[in-house]
Amino acid sequence: MPEKPRRRPHPSRLPTIRDVSRLAGVSRMTVSRVIREPDRVSPDTRNRVNRAIADLGYVPDRAAGSLGSRRTGFIALILPTLTNANFAAVAHGLTEALRPADFDLLIAYTDYSLAEEERQLRNLLARRPEAIVLTGGVHARTASRLLLAAGIPVIELADLPRQPIEHAVGFSNYQAGRTAARYLLERGFSKIGAVASAPEGDVIDHRGEERIRGFEDELRLAGRPTDLVLRHGHAPVSYDHGAAAIRILMERDPRPDALFAVSDLSAVGVVLECQRLGVKVPQDLSIVGFGDFEISADINPPLTTIHVDFRALGRTTGAVLLELLSGTGRDDAPRIIDVGLHIVERASVRAATC
Amino acid sequence: MPEKPRRRPHPSRLPTIRDVSRLAGVSRMTVSRVIREPDRVSPDTRNRVNRAIADLGYVPDRAAGSLGSRRTGFIALILPTLTNANFAAVAHGLTEALRPADFDLLIAYTDYSLAEEERQLRNLLARRPEAIVLTGGVHARTASRLLLAAGIPVIELADLPRQPIEHAVGFSNYQAGRTAARYLLERGFSKIGAVASAPEGDVIDHRGEERIRGFEDELRLAGRPTDLVLRHGHAPVSYDHGAAAIRILMERDPRPDALFAVSDLSAVGVVLECQRLGVKVPQDLSIVGFGDFEISADINPPLTTIHVDFRALGRTTGAVLLELLSGTGRDDAPRIIDVGLHIVERASVRAATC
DNA sequence: TGTGCTCATGATATCGTGCACATGGGAACC
DNA sequence: GGTTCCCATGTGCACGATATCATGAGCACA
Numbered sequence: 001m002p003e004k005p006r007r008r009p010h011p012s013r014l015p016t017i018r019d020v021s022r023l024a025g026v027s028r029m030t031v032s033r034v035i036r037e038p039d040r041v042s043p044d045t046r047n048r049v050n051r052a053i054a055d056l057g058y059v060p061d062r063a064a065g066s067l068g069s070r071r072t073g074f075i076a077l078i079l080p081t082l083t084n085a086n087f088a089a090v091a092h093g094l095t096e097a098l099r100p101a102d103f104d105l106l107i108a109y110t111d112y113s114l115a116e117e118e119r120q121l122r123n124l125l126a127r128r129p130e131a132i133v134l135t136g137g138v139h140a141r142t143a144s145r146l147l148l149a150a151g152i153p154v155i156e157l158a159d160l161p162r163q164p165i166e167h168a169v170g171f172s173n174y175q176a177g178r179t180a181a182r183y184l185l186e187r188g189f190s191k192i193g194a195v196a197s198a199p200e201g202d203v204i205d206h207r208g209e210e211r212i213r214g215f216e217d218e219l220r221l222a223g224r225p226t227d228l229v230l231r232h233g234h235a236p237v238s239y240d241h242g243a244a245a246i247r248i249l250m251e252r253d254p255r256p257d258a259l260f261a262v263s264d265l266s267a268v269g270v271v272l273e274c275q276r277l278g279v280k281v282p283q284d285l286s287i288v289g290f291g292d293f294e295i296s297a298d299i300n301p302p303l304t305t306i307h308v309d310f311r312a313l314g315r316t317t318g319a320v321l322l323e324l325l326s327g328t329g330r331d332d333a334p335r336i337i338d339v340g341l342h343i344v345e346r347a348s349v350r351a352a353t354c
Numbered sequence: 355m356p357e358k359p360r361r362r363p364h365p366s367r368l369p370t371i372r373d374v375s376r377l378a379g380v381s382r383m384t385v386s387r388v389i390r391e392p393d394r395v396s397p398d399t400r401n402r403v404n405r406a407i408a409d410l411g412y413v414p415d416r417a418a419g420s421l422g423s424r425r426t427g428f429i430a431l432i433l434p435t436l437t438n439a440n441f442a443a444v445a446h447g448l449t450e451a452l453r454p455a456d457f458d459l460l461i462a463y464t465d466y467s468l469a470e471e472e473r474q475l476r477n478l479l480a481r482r483p484e485a486i487v488l489t490g491g492v493h494a495r496t497a498s499r500l501l502l503a504a505g506i507p508v509i510e511l512a513d514l515p516r517q518p519i520e521h522a523v524g525f526s527n528y529q530a531g532r533t534a535a536r537y538l539l540e541r542g543f544s545k546i547g548a549v550a551s552a553p554e555g556d557v558i559d560h561r562g563e564e565r566i567r568g569f570e571d572e573l574r575l576a577g578r579p580t581d582l583v584l585r586h587g588h589a590p591v592s593y594d595h596g597a598a599a600i601r602i603l604m605e606r607d608p609r610p611d612a613l614f615a616v617s618d619l620s621a622v623g624v625v626l627e628c629q630r631l632g633v634k635v636p637q638d639l640s641i642v643g644f645g646d647f648e649i650s651a652d653i654n655p656p657l658t659t660i661h662v663d664f665r666a667l668g669r670t671t672g673a674v675l676l677e678l679l680s681g682t683g684r685d686d687a688p689r690i691i692d693v694g695l696h697i698v699e700r701a702s703v704r705a706a707t708c
Numbered sequence: 709t710g711t712g713c714t715c716a717t718g719a720t721a722t723c724g725t726g727c728a729c730a731t732g733g734g735a736a737c738c
Numbered sequence: 739g740g741t742t743c744c745c746a747t748g749t750g751c752a753c754g755a756t757a758t759c760a761t762g763a764g765c766a767c768a
Contacts, residue, residue: 040747059479063417066753067726372754417753
């Protein structure tokens with residue numbers, strides 16, 4: 001028996017599952033099955049329904065579907081910015097991993113502000129994501145509370161915090177800084193400096209700051225001074241940041257003979273400014289960067305830098321997510337995955353003098 | 355009188371508007387009003403409800419809300435890629451404009467594939483966006499049909515197609531190419547070349563191809579040959595593309611004395627490779643790019659290029675969107691907005707020889 | 709005092725889909 | 739041949755919110 005008649009819907013509305021069911025002469029539930037578990041519908045009926053779907057141009061409303069199923073298919077992603085190629089790569093990698101499972105990414109960015117992160121978080125929560133991915137490290141207190149109260153998996157990205165909220169996929173920025181310092185120390189440099197951004201209000205590059213902290217600690221452990229570590233400008237850094245910073249440092253006495261830049265973007269700026277100033281890299285100044293951006297390999301000289309595969313990081317995060325979400329709900333032990341990092345040696349560092 | 359009792363909800367669920375209404379001793383409708391039109395609720399009641407909201411940590415479920423209100427608050431954005439700084443800037447600009455009106459961006463990217471664009475489109479439509487923004491120009495036939503059938507505003511971005519689907523905010527890539535050619539012709543160059551990507555399957559940079567088409571047309575109108583226009587590699591182009599392309603062109607006889615690169619990324623690669631090859635820019639080779647990326651101003655020599663303010667383009671698109679969506683539904687005349695472009699003269703082009 | 713208006717609030721009916729359970733027919737089994 | 743089971747399909751309702759209309763109190767005005 002057909003379903004009881006309803007008020008005629010507004011004619012300009014998008015077709016609904018009911019329109020399809022009427023056209024195909026089946027119940028709504030059968031249409032729903034054809035879409036989600038076609039094997040459980042007889043081939044004959046299935047064809048009829050599929051034709052009706054095509055004729056009407058029917059596209060299921062996922063908002064409506066998620067109301068009942070409690071599955072929105074959304075994953076929330078909060079990044080500092082999209083204009084950084086490495087963060088964009090994270091988004092790409094995550095999408096790659098998630099797409100086959102029919103998840104959509106809800107992307108927000110904070111411009112490195114904690115207050116903005118919290119605002120974005122609150123906003124995203126209203127869309128009922130099934131998991132939240134955000135850059136790891138420092139969060140506003142209220143934000144942490146919101147994250148815990150949401151009752152969904154939380155993955156911190158790109159840094160392994162000492163106290164992760166729950167899961168984390170990334171690497172130790174602190175160790176990255178120490179690695180850079182050790183690399184320069186081992187090569188016998190004596191006047192080692194660094195360039196980073198300075199905090200401005202709540203706009204702080206916490207991961208960059210971790211790297212510089214590690215860098216300074218390693219210098220101190222080696223009994224070296226840290227007064228050539230320059231914090232200048234504010235996040236996000238870019239070419240101009242490096243250019244301005246190196247101009248300042250070259251006024252210092254003594255001048256640095258080696259430099260770690262908190263980001264390749266800044267490091268590239270240093271290299272280009274050195275070209276203009278007539279400072280020879282690496283003869284007069286050696287440079288190590290972080291991030292291994294595309295441009296880093298192409299400038300002259302190509303940049304020695306710390307490489308992290310951010311796209312893979314995104315993919316790994318996606319894989320962890322799928323595991324957590326497909327799971328039976330048990331086994332929610334925190335995943336802490338270190339994707340590691342390594343130095344890519346190019347020509348911006350002078351060979352050891354010893 | 356209180357609402358009729360319901361089955362006790364699952365205890366671990368997120369609080370709903372009903373939980374709030376019970377705690378505050380009001381109806382659900384009143385809670386809804388406190389959130390969306392607080393002025394229409396008495397201060398006393400409003401405070402009670404707000405306290406209940408805070409106590410429970412209630413966050414409204416927008417998916418549920420949109421079912422009734424037919425307003426999802428989603429704007430769909432389809433871009434070729436996120437790893438291009440100019441497209442990322444579009445996303446930023448659009449977000450800026452849309453955030454105050456409480457819209458969220460649903461971002462998808464196609465990797466320059468038309469088939470992928472259509473897939474993404476179909477996927478996005480299931481979220482019932484209130485408008486669709488996508489890069490303008492060429493689309494799959496099915497995609498165009500889907501766009502029209504969706505019954506929502508469609509804005510094409512970053513190119514002004516000859517036949518826009520509906521609205522368009524951007525500039526003429528064809529004119530950009532002609533402008534570049536005219537610029538080089540006026541400066542008296544005789545062996546003018548260009549580098550672009552070649553189509554590969556359905557992976558085509560249609561906007562870049564428009565620029566090259568304009569460039570070639572202008573050369574032809576001036577009676578010049580176009581055999582130094584090189585299509586090489588496939589989209590998206592980057593530094594390596596330019597480096598490889600210039601190596602090929604420098605084998606040609608005659609060699610070009612001036613070059614237009616379809617994108618600054620490629621142009622920067624050309625400049626850097628010229629540094630390595632010992633080709634002097636601009637003395638031996640002059641270069642004009644497109645896009646005015648951040649790196650373009652910082653390399654040596656800095657790049658003469660065609661500038662388009664993509665962030666502003668995003669903001670303008672957002673403003674148009676708000677106008678279209680706030681409107682009464684009438685006045686849906688197509689908006690075609692040309693944001694223009696201009697040449698930024700730097701040092702990569704030799705001064706006129708005449 | 710009666711009429712009419714505004715204001716604050718509530719009751720009810722959806723919005724479009726998925727879940728849980730019901731139903732009926734046919735095959736399989738002893 | 740009766741019982742059991744499975745398969746294909748249908749029914750009813752819940753999901754969490756909003757739109758619409760209803761209600762009653764309070765007030766102004768003639």
